[in-house]
Amino acid sequence: MEEKNKAVSVSRPASIFAKIPTINKTFLAFLFLFVLSSLLFRDKHFLSVENSMNILLKASKNGGLLALGMSFVILSGEIDLSVGAVFALSGVVMGLVGEQNPYLGIFAGIMVGVLTGAMISFMVCKMRISSWIASLSMLFALRGMVQILARKSVAIKDPVLLFAKAKLFSNLIPGFSGGISLLVLFFFVFFFLCKYLAENTKFGMRLYASGGNAEAAKLMGIEVKKVKTLAFLLSGFIAALSGVFLASSSGSATLSAGNLYETYAIAMCAIGGIQLSGGQGKLTGTFFGILIYYIINTLFTYLPSTISVHWQSIIMGILVILSVAMQSEIFHKKK
Structure with a gap:
């Protein structure tokens, strides 16, 4: 009997990177x-509870929340470059409205983001x-409004406005009596909610x-415009709330607050595995992307003053490129 030769297609396994979920890649990077930072900076007590709390505090008040809001917009297939300006305004x-009524001031500050979205x-x-x-265009407009409304930093003195x-x-954690900042708790609450x-x-x-x-979503009966509208509203709301937190915790609203924070937020999302073309990625990845950014930011305070802080931007640029490359077809395509 003659056996028919059957064509057997042999596919080469995908890259090892393709076998690792994006979230796990980000977690492994974190x-x-x-671990590397802990070993290199043992003398700086990098592993101490106090230092860990400082990193989380930086993330919670200096723009880390913006990345959570940005994630919604990027997942919807869009981008929001206004979040840094919303943060400042x-x-x-x-601060300005709060001089007359502190509760109205907080509400007005948050409404800046909602209206922008x-x-x-x-x-x-x-x-x-x-x-x-x-x-x-909103970034330019809002930055202009900041300069018009206040020629210098706005001092915040009302106790209600200083809630952050x-x-x-206090004294709950052994060896750490400073207490956990309310902003750190807000940061975790917002992460889990998002x-x-x-x-x-x-x-x-x-x-x-x-x-x-988007086209397939419309055929499924999804109102894409409403989804994207809600994503922008969430981004603006979280950006404004984050700006209110910073002003409240620092006791003043500075005109330059949030400068370039929109780029940092996008970078944190990219590092966390949120695909910039939309539709893929997890908020857990964004969370670890935020922590990676602020660990690097903290490490630069340990380095000698002779090393330029601009190297931080170079490192972040490299990390973003690597993160986006990991998501590309180069590492996932089978041949």
């Missing part, structure tokens, strides 16, 4: 950086303007669908 508005979503969804252009200075659970919203709700499902393939 773990490697954390919200603090200034809270609404305006950007209107330009993107109704006027069909690119989110890059729409949010960039509060610390809880994670739940993105991964365990109908909105989250529609968010991923809209960012992955």
